[in-house]
Amino acid sequence: MSQQFIELGEGYGDVYELLEIIKTNQQRFHQAFILTSTKEDKKVASLAVALKPVGESKFMPIYICREGLPFREDSPSQRQQMFENSIAQLGRKAVVVEIKHSSIFSEHKLFYQYVIGIMRLHHYIPALT
Template sequence: MQKFITLGEGHGDLFELEALIGNNHGRISKGIFLHTAEGMSTFLLVMSPVRGNFQAIYTIYRGILYKDGAGKKYKMIDEWCRKHDIPVIEFSTRDPEDFHEREQFYQYITGVLRLNHLIPPLN
């Protein structure tokens, strides 16, 4: 079972993410940037499963400006992951604004991640 945990708003999300990466890099499976054609990007920090099949996925939801490889938050997060040898994956997805609720977007992303073998299948 995967659980999306949205980090804080504003700069608090960055401080929390930096602490998660620095203190838990051994438990982190990968980092994933989800880019959209027009909107802000989302970042997912995928943790390794614990206690059976529970897997936390920390998110910065639509909080990263990304334009042709540029953006201060984008560069900071990418640098933190690379510093700790955390694989970083990037791809384009539908805009979260296409969905009526955030939970619907997370369900869509869960399917995309499973189809691409980036998270384990449902048991």
Template sequence: MQKFITMGEGHGDLFELEALISNNHGRIDKGIFLHTEKGLSTFLLVMTPVRGNFQAIYTIYRGILHKSGTGQKYKMIDGWCREHDIPIVEFSTRDPKDFHEKDQFYQYITGVLRLNHLIPPLT
């Protein structure tokens, strides 16, 4: 069972993400940047599954300006992941604004991640 945990959309989310990566890098499976054509990118920090197949996925929802890799938040997150040898996956997805609710976007992303074998299938 995967659970999306939204960290926020401001600067506090960055400080929390940095601490999470620094203190728990051994439990992190991968980082995923979800880019859209025109909007802000979303970042997912996928943890390894724990007790009972629970898998936390920490999210910075629509909070990262990508700009072909030159956005400041993007560079910071990319650097933290590389510093701790956390694999990074990047791809384009539908814009979260295409969905009426955030939960619908997360359901869509869960399907995309499972189809691409980036998270385990439903058991």
């Protein structure tokens, strides 16, 4: 199975699009992620959701809002709370994973390959077949 990130953006408004994707694709929901990283002593979060392939397809899309939200474990941002509430309505919880910040990679493609590797390693998404 091949997985690919589809970046919705880095801004706050993109979270609303991600919430709509979750709402309209409830039957395809596979897993939700809060990917945290640190840059210059500031912790940020990327919100992502992996959807099951359509029909006989072997393609798993992972929609992401990359590093656009400040992350605080003790007091999540309003958008992070909205994301978590949306996932909770499906009876699920988002997985929180600490990763390296995308700025250390020379290309976003390399960053996404790194994140897919972590997700596969921890069996959050299926292995490449």
